[in-house]
Amino acid sequence: MSIMLDEIREQPQVLRKTFIQGWRDVQPFRRFASRSDFRIILIVARGTSDNAAMFGRYLFEATTGIPVSLIAPSIHTLYKSSLRLSNALVIGISQSGEGTDVNLVLESCKAKGAFTVGITNEPDSKMARLVDEVFLVGAGKERSVAATKTYTGQLLLLYLVAWALGAALPADQTRRIPDLAETALDLEKNIAALVERYRFMNQCAVVARGLNYANAYELALKLMETSYVVAERFSSADFLHGPIAMVDRSFPLILFMPPGPTYKGLCEMLRTLQSLNADTLVISSVKVLRRSCRRLILVPGSIKELYTPIPYIIPGQLFAALLARAKGLNPDRPRALSKITRTV
């Protein structure tokens, strides 16, 4: 099959390992954080890790009340601006720990007195050495160019970091996430059949909101990388401010629709899309949605919205990997890509 698919399937065990080590490592950080007075969190990352950063943004703001800024690396690396970073926590996320710009930003913020945290899959990386505190994804070597197991591993560590910053995220809930991931993997056979319908799709938009907004970016990126589908990504609110004009019956939309705070707005959007005869694919654990979309990927179980991002991205990853195969492409060898991308 493909390395990408193998790595998708490894996720429950990767998440278990990441939780065990992360839970131990986060204890001293929690004690330190409770004595600190972080007024702002800045997160720096690229590619898939930047999608994890976007999840972190929503998670931290929703659960800790600390404002978050997703760093624009060029401000530091090209414009050489000296940001005022008093009481700032700066978090870098990188699978390899070798992203040039991410590490430059971390170094520059550390030199200005910010406390730095790194989330990486590589304990011997430059990032792991330079930050004040490192949290490790326990994914082992990630061989597929399209990152999957490190993305969900990064998300899991962000739950633990949020907990350390005071979020009400009980350990027993976070510990259950690997089981949710395992259940979501049961969807593989259904999705293998489903992707045939999308064999000739060459463009689409992925839509979500709130905690799953990052998943819209991540699924779109997987579709671009592995299946060369021109995949837009939007929040449902932004979509109505212009991009909806693109929609016709030949422009498919994929929506993440967990029950919870974002559900109502997405239902309204789905009704608008129905009136435009759009082709819609919904990822949700709400069965009744079957009636209002063309295709539904039903994520099993009853999952609190706060814990949906990891089990919800797994069918998305499967969709991208299996669609690539259905299109006769090798998802492990995307055109023009290598595993470590060095940008400044």
Place this chain on the structure above:
Amino acid sequence: MSIMLDEIREQPQVLRKTFIQGWRDVQPFRRFASRSDFRIILIVARGTSDNAAMFGRYLFEATTGIPVSLIAPSIHTLYKSSLRLSNALVIGISQSGEGTDVNLVLESCKAKGAFTVGITNEPDSKMARLVDEVFLVGAGKERSVAATKTYTGQLLLLYLVAWALGAALPADQTRRIPDLAETALDLEKNIAALVERYRFMNQCAVVARGLNYANAYELALKLMETSYVVAERFSSADFLHGPIAMVDRSFPLILFMPPGPTYKGLCEMLRTLQSLNADTLVISSVKVLRRSCRRLILVPGSIKELYTPIPYIIPGQLFAALLARAKGLNPDRPRALSKITRTV
């Protein structure tokens, strides 16, 4: 022709009017800001105004050193999170001043003690009434659904707000922007001929970095709204982390390439795109680029990078409006859109 095109042409006079009133209004705010100790700037907006917000993000961080967070409205409106906003300046941007979520966020931040600023085209709007300080775009009524003159008006006011916050942006430089806009409008005839080449383009990506990154979003949005082109938008650095896999000879790219800090990285990207035989359209004032892309829109004059965003978006606006016409579409009546979009 079209209302959109008329409004594009109005921009020099709108910018002059906006500067005169803005320059007067910003003086007391500058005195107030110099006594305040703003540690973070949060900006909230939707649609085109959100693209202006993204410009503001780069401008404020690059010229004032104050970290900026682009607000995720759902954190306030759906997750009802209580962000800690000590020493925060919160800026709302809305053409109509009636965006439901934008105003809800401003109200919520004001109630928590943040100082609020509104940038709007409508002096009698809800936003104008609720904020502590309002700056008005002098665009008159904007009748086209696709916003153009209010976008550049918002950008101009953001220069003035940055100046009030301590940025080294001399008034005589900002005052010259309407003249730069006027010169850029001379490109209309060339662009009217150029768009014929893109008559059958139905997807593309728009790429830029730094201060012009917002223009990539804005041009993509205009193309989506008025010409139904599925237009992706990327920073050149992000593009190399995955999306570049989509590129082949039938996937066109539009690049904003001002001389300055972002130029070198974009040149490297252009070389990569050449090696992939991609079809590239560059917007720049650097003549020599003609040799390394398929088509060049040469913005006249020698413009400092800091002041390129307004004159550089104008050929983009013209391109979108004239492409819609070449495609037989009416840019003033996008499918499924109305002028005021109310989302929560």
